[in-house]
Amino acid sequence: MISFNRIIDIRHLISLTTKGFIMQWTQQRDIIEDMSRKPTRSFDTVFVGDVFLCNGTLYQKRSSRTAHLFGMPNAFSWFSKKEQIQK
Secondary structure: OOOHHHHHHHHHHHHHHHOOOOOOHHHHHHHHHHHHOOOEEEHHHOOOOOEEEEOOEEEEEOOOOEEEEOOEEEEEEEOOOOOEEEO
């Protein structure tokens, strides 16, 4: 049985491949490990366009309240201004 996280990883890889850019899984894992060591901060302190980590997932901020999954601009989420993230 494939876990939900694995399905997201596969969709993420397909999305990156269709854009002609492939980020190797190890590179993404290294970015997540590096960001997870950093102290948390609130969502409103991050600039639009910055990449950050929230609950083990990489996001890219697109407005004052939204961010999309890194590499998947159509899959976005709403965030509280006080949401704690790692950058």
